[in-house]
Structure formats: structure tokens, C-alpha cells
Amino acid sequence: MTKLILLGLVIWLAIYILKRVVNRSNTRPSGTPEPNNLEGENMVQCATCNVHLPRSEAFLVNSNFYCCKAHISNT
Numbered sequence: 001m002t003k004l005i006l007l008g009l010v011i012w013l014a015i016y017i018l019k020r021v022v023n024r025s026n027t028r029p030s031g032t033p034e035p036n037n038l039e040g041e042n043m044v045q046c047a048t049c050n051v052h053l054p055r056s057e058a059f060l061v062n063s064n065f066y067c068c069k070a071h072i073s074n075t
């Protein structure tokens with residue numbers, strides 16, 4: 001009879017631990033905001049119109065970033 005009680009206790013403990021693990025993976029800390037920029041890419045600012053754009057899409061001329069070729073010729 002004591003074996004049966006012990007077995008029940010072990011099963012209950014297993015379920016209890018399993019529930020805790022599941023709860024921990026489901027409840028993520030809400031204090032960490034998702035980064036807005038795509039793929040964690042650096043954002044740069046156009047020297048002419050001050051628009052923000054990913055660095056890979058920006059034109060780099062004389063250590064200044066530009067959003068399009070038209071804005072490069074303006075300076």
C-alpha cells in the first residue's frame with residue numbers, strides 16, 4: 001500500500017515540475033520590448049531630408065548618409 005502512495009506522490013511531483021517548466025516557457029518577461037528596426041540593422045539619417053533609413057539602403061558620400069541620389073546632388 002505504501003508503494004502505491006509513493007507512486008502517486010512521484011506522479012504528482014512529475015506533473016507539478018512539468019507544469020512549472022511549461023509556465024516558465026509560456027510567460028515571457030513583458031518588460032523587454034522587441035527591436036523596431038528590421039534584422040537589428042543600424043538606422044542612419046539622410047543629411048538632406050533627415051529621413052531615417054537602414055544603413056544598407058543609404059548612400060554614403062563624404063561621411064554623410066543620403067536616402068537617394070537626388071539628395072546627394074543637392075549638397
Ligand SMILES: [Zn+2]
Binds near residue numbers: 046
Ligand atoms: Zn533624403
